[in-house]
Amino acid sequence: MKNTIILLIFFVGLTSCGSxxxxxxxxxxxxxxxxxILTEAQTQTIKIEIGKLENKLLSSVIKLNGKIDxxxxxxxxxxxxxxxxxxSTQLLPGMRIKKGETIAVMEDQQYIDFQQxxxxxxxxxxxxxxxxxxxxxxxxxxxxxxxxxxxxxMDLKNQKIIMNSLSEKLKxxxxxxxxxxxxxxxxSITLSSPIDGFVSKVNVNxxxxxxxxxxxxxxxxxxxxxxxxxxFEKDLDKLSIGQKLFAFNNNQxxxxxxxxxxxxxxxxxxxxxxDVHCHFEDYDKTLFPGMYMNAEIQIKSNNVLAIxxxxxxxxxxxxxxxxxxxxxxxxxxxxxxxxxxxxxxxITTENKKSLTNLSFVTKGAYSLLMQLKNKSEE
Numbered sequence: 001m002k003n004t005i006i007l008l009i010f011f012v013g014l015t016s017c018g019s020x021x022x023x024x025x026x027x028x029x030x031x032x033x034x035x036x037i038l039t040e041a042q043t044q045t046i047k048i049e050i051g052k053l054e055n056k057l058l059s060s061v062i063k064l065n066g067k068i069d070x071x072x073x074x075x076x077x078x079x080x081x082x083x084x085x086x087x088s089t090q091l092l093p094g095m096r097i098k099k100g101e102t103i104a105v106m107e108d109q110q111y112i113d114f115q116q117x118x119x120x121x122x123x124x125x126x127x128x129x130x131x132x133x134x135x136x137x138x139x140x141x142x143x144x145x146x147x148x149x150x151x152x153x154m155d156l157k158n159q160k161i162i163m164n165s166l167s168e169k170l171k172x173x174x175x176x177x178x179x180x181x182x183x184x185x186x187x188s189i190t191l192s193s194p195i196d197g198f199v200s201k202v203n204v205n206x207x208x209x210x211x212x213x214x215x216x217x218x219x220x221x222x223x224x225x226x227x228x229x230x231x232f233e234k235d236l237d238k239l240s241i242g243q244k245l246f247a248f249n250n251n252q253x254x255x256x257x258x259x260x261x262x263x264x265x266x267x268x269x270x271x272x273x274x275d276v277h278c279h280f281e282d283y284d285k286t287l288f289p290g291m292y293m294n295a296e297i298q299i300k301s302n303n304v305l306a307i308x309x310x311x312x313x314x315x316x317x318x319x320x321x322x323x324x325x326x327x328x329x330x331x332x333x334x335x336x337x338x339x340x341x342x343x344x345x346x347i348t349t350e351n352k353k354s355l356t357n358l359s360f361v362t363k364g365a366y367s368l369l370m371q372l373k374n375k376s377e378e
Contacts, residue, residue, distance in 0.1 A: 034332040035325065036372045043328050046371075049363035050324055053356050056306040058341040060299040062238065066229035068291045069277075074221040076195055081172045083212050084108035086204050087188060091217060093202055097193045103217060107188040111173055115185045118166040118177060125163050128156040197221040200289070220289060227259055227278040229295055236274055238299050239264060245278065245297040257284060259295070305352055306344040311362045312337060313369045322361040322368050330361060330368055 038046070089104040097103060132152045139149040167177040173189045201218040204210055227247055231239065239261060246256040259278040268274050278295070280287070311321050318334055325331040335355075338346030347355065361368060 034372070035329065036332075036368060037326075037329045038371070040328060042371075046364040046367045048361055048368075050359045051308065051311070051362035052359065053305045053307055053347060053352075054344070055303055056342075056344045056346075057303050058306060058339050058344060058346055060302070060339045061341065062231075062235050062297045062299060064229045064231055064235075064276075064295045064297065066227055066276075066293055066295065068225055068287055068289050068293060069228040070220055070222070070225055070289045074195075074197075074224050075200075076197075076219040076221070077215045078103070078191060078194075078217040078219060079212065079215055080106055080191070080210050081212050082108075082110060082114075082169070083210060083214075084111065084173075084189075085209050086206055086216070088206060089202075089204075091199050091202050093199050095199045097195075097197060097199060097219065099193055099196045101193045102190045103193050104191040105188055106173075106191065109187070111175075111189055112185060112187050114166065114169050114173070115175065115180060118163070118170055118180065119182055119185075121159065121163045121166050125156075125159045128152075128159040132156045191216070193219060195219055195221045196223075222285075222287075222289070223283065225280065225283070225287065225289060226262070227280065227293055227295065229276045229278060230273045231264075231276045233268060233272045233274070236264070239276060239297065243297065245295050247278070247280075247293045247295045249291060249293050253294075257287070257293075258282065302339075304338065304346040305356070306346050307360060308362045309340060309343050309345050311360050311365050312345055313365050315369060315373070320369070322365050324359040324361070332369070332372060 084106040085108055087105040087107045091097075091103055132155075135144060135149045135152040138144040139146060170177045170180065174191065175186075175189060197220050199217060200220045202216075203214070203218075204216050210216060241261055241264060243261045245259050245261070247259050248254070248256050258281045260281060261276060262279045263277040265275040265277075307321065312335070313320050313322075319337050320332050320334050322330045322332050336348045336350075338348040340346070349355065
């Protein structure tokens with residue numbers, strides 16, 4: 001009997017001791033659903049800062065993407081209208097060229113034939129003109145019939161047609177008919193750059209025969225490159241011609257390129273997006289056609305209730321903030337957020353006006369979330 005009483009007293013003592021330790025632990029840190037109580041030391045370690053909702057003038061920003069494009073008039077395809085063999089070229093993709101600079105030398109037997117035909121036609125034209133003048137004088141004195149004079153007149157007109165036709169063919173292959181004579185006939189002709197710019201593509205090699213429809217080179221004049229953005233239907237009504245924006249690429253996100261909207265397409269694609277064309281205010285030689293770009297457009301500024309972005313934490317696809325519920329006591333509540341600008345985020349919660357008098361954790365919210373969820377899993 002005595003032993004039984006001793007064991008009972010020992011058991012009661014252990015139970016009391018365990019309850020006391022549990023109570024002490026609960027005093028140190030307590031978790032009840034979304035509430036967390038910290039010790040003074042823990043609060044100082046986390047370096048918690050408290051703040052209120054503020055009225056802020058925030059701008060709505062649309063983030064877009066697209067690529068640098070070139071208008072058709074600045075993209076030049078160089079071909080040889082009459083065909084021929086490529087004798088030489090020094091062009092490489094990316095090479096800078098100037099207007100009038102020789103970009104290729106072509107040669108072909110037909111070039112010789114055209115020059116020969118033109119010079120023969122030129123000689124025949126001179127003969128036809130002399131014959132016409134002679135017959136004209138004879139016809140006036142009735143020394144020759146009208147029929148002979150008319151035939152001479154027709155021959156002169158036909159020879160002029162042949163002459164002009166051959167002259168235009170020579171111009172197609174960059175031969176000046178006014179400087180051509182029997183002493184400077186050549187089997188080679190030169191192709192010159194029609195623009196200042198750079199080489200985009202080289203589609204031929206030396207010795208290759210090209211047809212009149214073949215594209216030898218593609219040249220780009222970069223002076224009027226523009227940004228082509230894809231904008232979805234829901235955002236189109238927020239844009240207007242003349243609106244300013246900033247573009248940047250992923251390699252240099254801090255380097256902003258100011259642009260202006262110059263054209264908004266009225267045709268929606270299958271993905272319900274339209275093309276918006278923008279002009280770069282300052283041409284940057286590091287930007288090339290086809291380069292992918294990002295863009296940010298500020299739409300408007302509104303005075304809204306906002307909180308510093310560090311106060312908002314995300315968990316399981318939802319957004320939360322911590323409010324001060326008492327001394328070193330914090331409660332996590334769910335919120336809905338709107339636009340973000342200049343490190344502040346709009347609060348769009350339905351009862352947001354009821355939050356104006358509350359104190360929020362503006363620094364250390366993420367540490368509180370970790371404390372809360374870690375203890376909830378224990």
